Amino acid sequence: MSFVETDFRANYVALVARKRLYGGIMLAIFALLMISGFTLADSRNAGGFWDGILNVFDFPAAVWEDTAPKLDQLPGHLVTYFPSLVETLNIAAVATLVGTIFGTLLSLLSTRGIARWPRLTGLFRRVMDIMRAVPEIVVALVLIFVLGGGPVPAMIAIAFHTSGALGKLFSEVNENADLKPVEGLASVGARWGQRMWLGIIPQVSPNYFSYALLRFEINIRASAILGFVGAGGLGYELKNAMSWGQGKYDEAAAIFILLFLTIVFFDQISSHIRNRLTGEGAH
């Protein structure tokens, strides 16, 4: 008995020692990567990191210098740029809606147990991987090259990425769905579309809605960024105002304020709604 006990103790101590060793090695690798990455980046940098870091506050200072004397014009600027803000929000909203529809379809096709073509689930998953892996800005750049600048390419680009991202999240929700109603519907001779619409969607819709809202927040930011590459909206105006040496930093400040307020507003609203959704309908 005691022999077994000491044996057990020794084993456990050895186990702990091994874990510590692995932890130490991981830490060493991490530190090494940090240091080497930093030196590489610093040596490649145009000006050098340590010289540049002192200038970090130059830009905010310049913005403040331009804005301070013209503070009375700021509300006017806010009104001027409000239509662009609406455009940015529109791009995000349409893209989220389209992305949700395609994401739903892709997720249903790629969830084992409910897929229309069980053998093709892998294919649809890879399709979603690809859609997710390509950043919005890359798709937007290509589409702007083909279709010309404007909100439509931005919308398509964001919808493309959103379909992949939401499809992945949705299919995880689908995996937890109860299949009993689906089986019941199958037994009466319902088609696949009917089984999904009546058997799966009512169960998963609160979770879908919550994820889609989260994605809407993200897409507002994405749509603002895409303005920089000529997709219209607030980002486009910001790029124009920020270009060096025009003395329009007061307008840039107004746009920053608009963007900040919008994002805070929608973050708050959506987290509030999502809390309520997961509070009552979660399973």
Next chain:
Amino acid sequence: MLVVKALTKRFGTNTAVDNASFTVDEPKMIGIIGRSGAGKSTFLRMMNRLTDASSGELSFEGRDVLTLTGRARREWQADCAMIFQQFNLVPRMDVVSNVLHGTLGRRSTLATMFNLFPRDDIHRAIDILERLGVAEHAAKRAEALSGGQQQRVAIARALMQDPKIILADEPIASLDPMNAQTVMEALRRIHEEDGRMVIANLHTLDTARRYCDRIIGMRDGRIVFDGTPAQLTTGVARDIYGAGADFSEGATSTAINDHEPVEEAERLIAKVQV
């Protein structure tokens, strides 16, 4: 009418239904008994085409059921309603909608998406609920109902299909004795009044005896008994369940009657505890 010939289902190396054959000449109420894993559920699922058979034949009124595909298969499923142990309703939808789902085999997907059910169908659904005594819950969500009520809604969905056969997979296994009796009586009434064939998997012998015209016993995927309730003696039942001499029907009974079975069950439990 119904001809089953050498029906077999294999899952890998495991044979769930092994060479099952029988014929039914007129609409009857048939009970299938046997212990868990005997292949009862698999058999019903093959009949409804929820599961594909490995080999064998199954024909109903000349229709070769196992080879049907697409539209023909959905039409067969409309003729061959199924009732499940766990009811398998859509829990978040109201009772009438759940009953109307019985008509999905004839509906297009688009009409389903916009919830377009004809007024006549809606009236018929409510009439069926009335017949089964659950009409007052028509507007409630299915999940708000008790087990027995949900199972009656499931039967209503089956009737909405206007089927020739009703398959019931352990319809009373998750119900209390009172509800079990209501549900079994409903099935029996449907059989007698509408002349529909009912095939029910049952796990209590006394239920099978009381409600069925014919009993089929399955053991390890094979049909080992096929006859009338009177022919099903205790000895035969022991064979079906692979039980020893201490096997007693009363021990599994869910019927509400004399004290005898309960006492017997208690005696058995006491024996196990010693």
